[in-house]
Amino acid sequence: MELSKSSLVVLILTSICYVVQSTEVSYDGRALKIDGQHRVIISGSIHYPRSTPQMWPDLIQKSKAGGLNAIETYVFWNGHEPRQREYNFEGNYDLIRFIKEIQNAGLYAILRIGPYACAEWNYGGIPAWLRKIPGMQFRTNNQQWKDEMQNFTTLIVDMVRREKLLAPQGGPIILTQIENEYGNIMGPYGEEGNQYVKWCASFAQSLEVGVPWIMCQQDNAPQPMINTCNGYYCDQFKPNNPNSPKMWTENWSGWFKAWDKPDPHRAAEDLAFSVARFFQLKGSLVNYYMYHGGTNFGRTTGGPYITTTYDYDAPLDEYGNKRQPKWGHLKELHAAIYMMEQALIHGDVKDVELSKGVWATKYIANGITPGCFISNTNENSDATVDFEGAKYFVPAWSVSILPDCKQEVHNTAKVNVQTSIMVKKPNTAENEPNDLKWSWRPETLRHSLKGLGGSFTDYTLLEQITTTLDESDYLWYMTSVDTKQYVGITQEHEVTLRVNSTGHILYAFVNGHLIGSEYAPNGNFTFMFERKVMIEPGENKISLLSATVGLKTYGSFFEQMPAGIVGGPVQLIGDDFTIDLSKNEWSYKIGLDGEKKKLYLDNPEDKWYDEKLPTKRPFTWYKTKFQAPLGLDPVVIDLLGMGKGAAWVNGNSLGRYWTSYLSSTNGGCRDYCEYRGNYQSQKCQTGCGEPSQRWYHVPRSFLKAGEPNTLILFEEAGGDPSKINFQTVSVGTICATIDQGKTVSLSCQNGQSISKIDITRFGEPEGSCGRFEKSGCDSNEAYFAISNACVGKESCSIQNSENLLGGCKSNSLTSKKLVVQATC
Structure with missing residues (x-):
C-alpha cells in the first residue's frame, strides 16, 4: 500500500516528535x-494517598523550590486493589494524575512499585484478601504470591506505559523499584528467599520499562538490578557491582510517630550533614x-499503632507548610551541590586528611572547575584547618x-x-x-450482646x-454457657473472666453489660484480660469485641503474626472450677452496625437524637455542623477530651x-536537640506525657465554603465532644540569626504578611526563637531599617551589614551576628 504525501509528512513529524520527547536513561558506576x-539526582518522597489531589501541585512546587529535581513514591497495592480484581485509582489513589503533576512541574519521578511497601502502611501495602488464597505465603518463592504480585505489578506498568509516563516515552519516570528492603529480612526464608530475589529481577526485566530497576537494601541483587541503601547515613555504602552508581533511596528525615511514643525530631544540621x-x-x-x-487518612494507611499523623519531621510538614529551618537549610545545601555537579559526576577524587577526623575531598576533571568538601566527623571538636593556602x-x-575549592558557600552546621x-x-x-450543636446515636449493640446477628459459627476461636x-x-x-449444666451453679456467683488476646484492644460484655476493656501497651500485641464478673445460674451470654489498630507491616513471615482472640483460651474461673470456653460454639460478626449502615455519610433517613447529649459513653456516634474556617491556612480539628475512635468530615475519613492515649516519658523529652553525633529516633523528642495526637488534619478540599459542613465521630472508648473545635495552622513567630555580610529571607505563608518586628539584636543569641533571652545589643537602626523593608510584606530579605550596627558599633561585642525576630 502506497502512503500519500500528507500521510508520510504526518508519520515523519510524529517520529520526530517522539524522538524529541523521548528520554534515554542509563547508568554507569558514577551516576x-x-x-x-x-x-546528580536529589529526590523527595511524597505518598499520594497521604495527601489529596488538590494538595499535590503545591507540595510538588514547594519540593521543586526546595531544590529537588525528582519526586519518589511507593505504589500502594491494598489501596488500589482492596478486593481481588476490584481496582481503585480515584481520588487520592489517582496514581496517574499524581505522576502527571510531577511531570507538569518539570521534575523526574521514581516509582517504587514493590508492590510490598512497608512505609508504616497497613500490612505493608499488601491486601489482606491474599490470606484467603490456599497455599499463599507472602514474599518468597511461592507460586500463589508470585502470580498475584505479577498481576498487580504488570497492571501498574501497563498503566504508566499506556499514559506514556516512562522516560523513553517522554514521561518523567526515570527509575522503577521491584520488592523493598527484602535483604533485611530474607535470612529466615533460606534458599527460597534467594530464588525469590532472582525471580523478582527476572520478572522486572521482562516488563521492559526502558529505565533501570532498583532493589533497596538488597546486597545480593542480581544484575542489572541496582542495589541501593536506606538509613540515616549511607556515606559508607558501596553498591554490589562497580558498574552500579551509589544511590540512597531513603534518607530518613525524621521518624514516624506511634500512639505510645513522643514526637521524634531530626535536626536540620544533621540531615544536611x-x-x-x-x-x-x-x-x-x-x-x-x-x-x-502527610496523613494516614482512613484505616488502611497506618500500620500497627501508628498515629494518624505521618508528619515524619519532614521538610514539608503534615499540612504542607515549609518546616523551617529544615526546608530552607536543605535548599541551600542542594544549591551548593548543584554548583559542583559536573565535578562530582566526572572528576577524579583526591582525599586528604587535614587533622584527626577532618578530611578534604577534591573532585578534579579536565575542563571542569574542581569542587571540594571539607568534613569534620568529630562529635565535639571544632576545627580550623589549612587547605590549599586558605584557612577554614x-x-x-x-x-x-x-x-x-576556594570559597565556602555552605556549611551543614551553619544555619x-x-x-x-x-x-x-x-x-x-x-x-x-x-456554636457547635451536637446530636448523637448509640452504636447498636443489643443483637451482638445477645449473641445474635453473626454471619457464621465455628467451634474454634x-x-x-x-x-x-x-x-x-x-x-x-x-x-x-449454661453454668448450671457445667458446674451446677444454682445462684449468682462471682468468677474471673480470663481472655488471652493478641489484641490490639478488647471489650468484654457478659449478659449485656460491659465489664471492662484493655489495650496492648507499648506495641506488645499479646495481653491477658482478666475481670471479676457475676454469672447467673443457667445461660450466660458472653460477647467479646476485638479491635485492631493497623496491621503488622514489617519482618519475616509478618503475615503470620496473629490478631484477635485466636485460640484463646477464654475461661471462667471460680474458686474451685474452671470453665474453658475455647471450644465452645462461637458466633462471628464482622464490623459495627454503624459501619454497615454508613452512618458517617450522614444519610437523611438516619435517626439522630438532639436531647441529653451523653458524654464518657462508649460506643456512641456524634454529629455536628460547622462553618469552614476562613482563609487559606490548613485546617485541623482539636479532639482533646475524646477517647478513641474515628472521624469523618462530609463523608471523608480523617x-x-x-x-486519650498519652505518650510515654521513656527516653525523656528536651527543648534542645543536639545535632552532633549519630542520630536515632529517641535522641530528640518532644511531647512526653501529652496526648499522642490531639490535632487532626482536615484538608481544605474536604470542606464546603459558605455552607454547613458535617463532622461525624464514632467514639469507641468514651469521650466528651463539648470541647471540640476547628483551628487553622499558620506561621506565628519567625526568627533568623544572620552572620556578618550574609543575607537571609524572612517569609510568612499562605498570603500572610509580616505584622511587626519584635527583636533586632547584635550578639551571640541565647535561648531559641520565641524565647530569646535579653543579651547582646539592641540596634534601633536595624529595627527601623528591617521594619521598613519587611512589615506589611509576605517576604523580605535582610543583609547583615555594618550600617545596621548603629549604636552597637561601640559596644564590646563578641560577635556581629544579627538576631531578628518577627511576627506574621
Whole structure:
C-alpha cells in the first residue's frame, strides 16, 4: 500500500516528535545518565494517598523550590486493589494524575512499585484478601504470591506505559523499584528467599520499562538490578557491582510517630550533614524519606499503632507548610551541590586528611572547575584547618562545601535561614466550641450482646485478620454457657473472666453489660484480660469485641503474626472450677452496625437524637455542623477530651483518633536537640506525657465554603465532644540569626504578611526563637531599617551589614551576628 504525501509528512513529524520527547536513561558506576549526560539526582518522597489531589501541585512546587529535581513514591497495592480484581485509582489513589503533576512541574519521578511497601502502611501495602488464597505465603518463592504480585505489578506498568509516563516515552519516570528492603529480612526464608530475589529481577526485566530497576537494601541483587541503601547515613555504602552508581533511596528525615511514643525530631544540621557526606564519598542520588509525610487518612494507611499523623519531621510538614529551618537549610545545601555537579559526576577524587577526623575531598576533571568538601566527623571538636593556602573553620559534625575549592558557600552546621514557629488559631468563621450543636446515636449493640446477628459459627476461636480480611477493625466473638449444666451453679456467683488476646484492644460484655476493656501497651500485641464478673445460674451470654489498630507491616513471615482472640483460651474461673470456653460454639460478626449502615455519610433517613447529649459513653456516634474556617491556612480539628475512635468530615475519613492515649516519658523529652553525633529516633523528642495526637488534619478540599459542613465521630472508648473545635495552622513567630555580610529571607505563608518586628539584636543569641533571652545589643537602626523593608510584606530579605550596627558599633561585642525576630 502506497502512503500519500500528507500521510508520510504526518508519520515523519510524529517520529520526530517522539524522538524529541523521548528520554534515554542509563547508568554507569558514577551516576545515572539522562540522555547520555551524568546527573546528580536529589529526590523527595511524597505518598499520594497521604495527601489529596488538590494538595499535590503545591507540595510538588514547594519540593521543586526546595531544590529537588525528582519526586519518589511507593505504589500502594491494598489501596488500589482492596478486593481481588476490584481496582481503585480515584481520588487520592489517582496514581496517574499524581505522576502527571510531577511531570507538569518539570521534575523526574521514581516509582517504587514493590508492590510490598512497608512505609508504616497497613500490612505493608499488601491486601489482606491474599490470606484467603490456599497455599499463599507472602514474599518468597511461592507460586500463589508470585502470580498475584505479577498481576498487580504488570497492571501498574501497563498503566504508566499506556499514559506514556516512562522516560523513553517522554514521561518523567526515570527509575522503577521491584520488592523493598527484602535483604533485611530474607535470612529466615533460606534458599527460597534467594530464588525469590532472582525471580523478582527476572520478572522486572521482562516488563521492559526502558529505565533501570532498583532493589533497596538488597546486597545480593542480581544484575542489572541496582542495589541501593536506606538509613540515616549511607556515606559508607558501596553498591554490589562497580558498574552500579551509589544511590540512597531513603534518607530518613525524621521518624514516624506511634500512639505510645513522643514526637521524634531530626535536626536540620544533621540531615544536611548526612547528605553532604554522601556526596563527598561519591554518592549520586539521594532521596529524602519523607519530604512530605502527610496523613494516614482512613484505616488502611497506618500500620500497627501508628498515629494518624505521618508528619515524619519532614521538610514539608503534615499540612504542607515549609518546616523551617529544615526546608530552607536543605535548599541551600542542594544549591551548593548543584554548583559542583559536573565535578562530582566526572572528576577524579583526591582525599586528604587535614587533622584527626577532618578530611578534604577534591573532585578534579579536565575542563571542569574542581569542587571540594571539607568534613569534620568529630562529635565535639571544632576545627580550623589549612587547605590549599586558605584557612577554614569547620564545626564538629559538619561538612563545608566549596564548589570552586576556594570559597565556602555552605556549611551543614551553619544555619543561615529563618526558623518558623507554627501556631494554631481559632476558627474565625464562628465561635467554637459554643456554636457547635451536637446530636448523637448509640452504636447498636443489643443483637451482638445477645449473641445474635453473626454471619457464621465455628467451634474454634478464629484469627481476626483471616476472618475479617481487614474489612473492619472490629470482630465480634459471641458465645453462651449454661453454668448450671457445667458446674451446677444454682445462684449468682462471682468468677474471673480470663481472655488471652493478641489484641490490639478488647471489650468484654457478659449478659449485656460491659465489664471492662484493655489495650496492648507499648506495641506488645499479646495481653491477658482478666475481670471479676457475676454469672447467673443457667445461660450466660458472653460477647467479646476485638479491635485492631493497623496491621503488622514489617519482618519475616509478618503475615503470620496473629490478631484477635485466636485460640484463646477464654475461661471462667471460680474458686474451685474452671470453665474453658475455647471450644465452645462461637458466633462471628464482622464490623459495627454503624459501619454497615454508613452512618458517617450522614444519610437523611438516619435517626439522630438532639436531647441529653451523653458524654464518657462508649460506643456512641456524634454529629455536628460547622462553618469552614476562613482563609487559606490548613485546617485541623482539636479532639482533646475524646477517647478513641474515628472521624469523618462530609463523608471523608480523617482517620483514627486516640486522644486519650498519652505518650510515654521513656527516653525523656528536651527543648534542645543536639545535632552532633549519630542520630536515632529517641535522641530528640518532644511531647512526653501529652496526648499522642490531639490535632487532626482536615484538608481544605474536604470542606464546603459558605455552607454547613458535617463532622461525624464514632467514639469507641468514651469521650466528651463539648470541647471540640476547628483551628487553622499558620506561621506565628519567625526568627533568623544572620552572620556578618550574609543575607537571609524572612517569609510568612499562605498570603500572610509580616505584622511587626519584635527583636533586632547584635550578639551571640541565647535561648531559641520565641524565647530569646535579653543579651547582646539592641540596634534601633536595624529595627527601623528591617521594619521598613519587611512589615506589611509576605517576604523580605535582610543583609547583615555594618550600617545596621548603629549604636552597637561601640559596644564590646563578641560577635556581629544579627538576631531578628518577627511576627506574621
